[in-house]
Amino acid sequence: MNDYSISALVLQDVVKGGKSLDKCLEKQTPIVSQICFGSLRNYFLYSKIIEKLLRKPINKKHSDLFNLLIAGLYSLDNLKKPAHACVNESVEAGSFLGKSWAKNLINAVLRNYLRKKTVLTEAAKQASLEAETNHPEWLVSLMKKDWENWRYVVDANNKKGPMTLRINQQRITRLDYQKMLEATQIQSKKGLFCEGALTLDEARNVDMLPGFAEGLVSVQDEGAQIAVSFMNLSPGLKILDACAAPGGKTCHILETYPDSDLVSVDKSGERLRLLHNNLKRLSLNAKILNSDLEDFEPKQKFDRILLDAPCSATGVIRRHPDIKLLRKPDDIGKLAIQQEKLIEHSFNLLAEGGELLYVTCSVLKMENDSVVKKFISENSDAEIKKINLSNISGKLKFSRTELGVQLFPTPEYHDGFYYSSILRKPK
Ligand SMILES: C[S@@+](CC[C@H](N)C(=O)[O-])C[C@H]1O[C@@H](n2cnc3c(N)ncnc32)[C@H](O)[C@@H]1O
Numbered sequence: 001m002n003d004y005s006i007s008a009l010v011l012q013d014v015v016k017g018g019k020s021l022d023k024c025l026e027k028q029t030p031i032v033s034q035i036c037f038g039s040l041r042n043y044f045l046y047s048k049i050i051e052k053l054l055r056k057p058i059n060k061k062h063s064d065l066f067n068l069l070i071a072g073l074y075s076l077d078n079l080k081k082p083a084h085a086c087v088n089e090s091v092e093a094g095s096f097l098g099k100s101w102a103k104n105l106i107n108a109v110l111r112n113y114l115r116k117k118t119v120l121t122e123a124a125k126q127a128s129l130e131a132e133t134n135h136p137e138w139l140v141s142l143m144k145k146d147w148e149n150w151r152y153v154v155d156a157n158n159k160k161g162p163m164t165l166r167i168n169q170q171r172i173t174r175l176d177y178q179k180m181l182e183a184t185q186i187q188s189k190k191g192l193f194c195e196g197a198l199t200l201d202e203a204r205n206v207d208m209l210p211g212f213a214e215g216l217v218s219v220q221d222e223g224a225q226i227a228v229s230f231m232n233l234s235p236g237l238k239i240l241d242a243c244a245a246p247g248g249k250t251c252h253i254l255e256t257y258p259d260s261d262l263v264s265v266d267k268s269g270e271r272l273r274l275l276h277n278n279l280k281r282l283s284l285n286a287k288i289l290n291s292d293l294e295d296f297e298p299k300q301k302f303d304r305i306l307l308d309a310p311c312s313a314t315g316v317i318r319r320h321p322d323i324k325l326l327r328k329p330d331d332i333g334k335l336a337i338q339q340e341k342l343i344e345h346s347f348n349l350l351a352e353g354g355e356l357l358y359v360t361c362s363v364l365k366m367e368n369d370s371v372v373k374k375f376i377s378e379n380s381d382a383e384i385k386k387i388n389l390s391n392i393s394g395k396l397k398f399s400r401t402e403l404g405v406q407l408f409p410t411p412e413y414h415d416g417f418y419y420s421s422i423l424r425k426p427k
Contacts, residue, residue: 004075004093007035008068014040014322016063021322031079039067039074040321041134041158046073048124048131053109064097065106072110083114134158138329139314146365147399149408153363153416156409157317157324163203164413166220166248167196168255168282174198177217180210192413193392194225196255199413215282220248223315223407223414224361227306228252230387230405230419231357235259237303241286242293242346247275249306254284262286265296294345301351309339311360311367315409315416332366339371343422347375347382352426355385360418363408365401368418372403376422385421 010032013019021040025033039046050069051057058066072090076083087110094102113120124131133140133154143150165188167174174190178198181188186204191197199222206212206219227249233239235257241250244264253260264286266272272290279286289296312332317323343358350356360367376382387405389398397410404420 005096007071011067245271311362
């Protein structure tokens with residue numbers, strides 16, 4: 001096997017097998033990872049170009065060959081190696097996949113792409129919205145319906161997201177940690193709006209970050225870091241993190257208010273193990289419960305609830321380009337039903353005068369304002385609390401919506417998140 005045949009099989013597992021890219025790449029090399037991420041970012045455009053270059057469509061039973069061609073096109077455009085090496089290795093990969101008969105086809109498609117790349121790319125973009133946006137048409141339609149700036153979102157989704165750190169301010173200041181990074185030749189810039197955020201010039205393996213194992217720092221996008229400042233926290237509150245794993249926000253709450261009485265619930269045992277490891281690394285404590293939120297019936301009510309609900313993750317496509325292929329149009333409505341149930345159940349666990357922060361990393365109104373609107377209209381004791389953006393509004397790429405705040409992914413900074421704060425009115 002070589003990098004190209006392995007990449008083709010990974011792509012096959014995602015596109016045909018419906019598996020998540022992160023899972024498929026767990027034991028793969030950085031180069032395979034680069035080829036697969038890049039191929040999926042460009043999948044819709046490359047697919048249309050390949051279709052044009054083929055005399056007849058590739059039979060579905062040979063879709064690994066189609067995926068090998070996608071990986072080949074990505075490599076020609078992006079890898080720092082001579083074009084003839086990319087072509088030769090792709091041809092060789094065909095044999096590793098048991099398709100020696102396709103040698104000439106692979107060779108011809110890749111060489112023709114090299115010759116006519118500009119014309120082919122322009123023609124594909126002109127002919128198809130999917131090729132032009134590198135997104136599925138149904139998703140672009142939803143984004144277009146929701147946002148005038150949908151093109152900005154689509155463009156940001158097609159770029160690589162930056163790596164942002166959350167400094168554990170109980171242990172070290174941001175400035176001192178930035179100096180530690182500089183001493184190890186890692187450059188960073190302050191986040192846009194969170195006191196503890198540092199964005200790296202280039203993504204690194206966490207093992208290269210000084211003090212990571214000792215808990216000085218965690219990896220967390222700034223759009224997620226802002227959750228804590230929207231929760232209106234103060235010392236000693238009883239808090240529920242209702243969908244907590246792998247624990248980014250649980251840990252941030254405890255770093256900010258270590259004496260919080262915090263319960264972290266999640267139905268995934270596997271993801272809760274990550275939460276447990278994060279708490280241990282950061283020397284923090286929370287009560288962890290492996291349960292479906294809908295089965296969780298605590299004796300006492302909570303002052304604050306964070307509901308970071310399962311969602312389409314359309315605000316973090318740049319980190320998970322497989323989402324563009326894995327999500328199906330029906331999923332969004334199904335997720336909205338699940339989200340409505342989770343809000344309903346969480347709200348019942350909230351004390352009078354308490355606040356629930358509803359969060360998704362989706363940019364679709366169906367999962368955001370629409371879910372909250374339905375809930376508010378059916379619950380007379382629920383009221384929207386306007387999120388205070390006075391310290392940060394000039395800096396965020398955001399839109400105030402009818403019932404909350406929508407952050408859009410920005411090329412240099414935060415991912416796409418939605419926030420809505422719901423108050424339980426005192427009787
Ligand atoms: C967006 S992730 C949470 C991320 C987390 N808050 C953080 O900051 O690291 C959503 C989580 O909801 C969990 N989940 C989904 N449905 C659930 C349910 N019915 N009850 C409890 N947890 C659920 C998933 O297992 C997943 O870990």
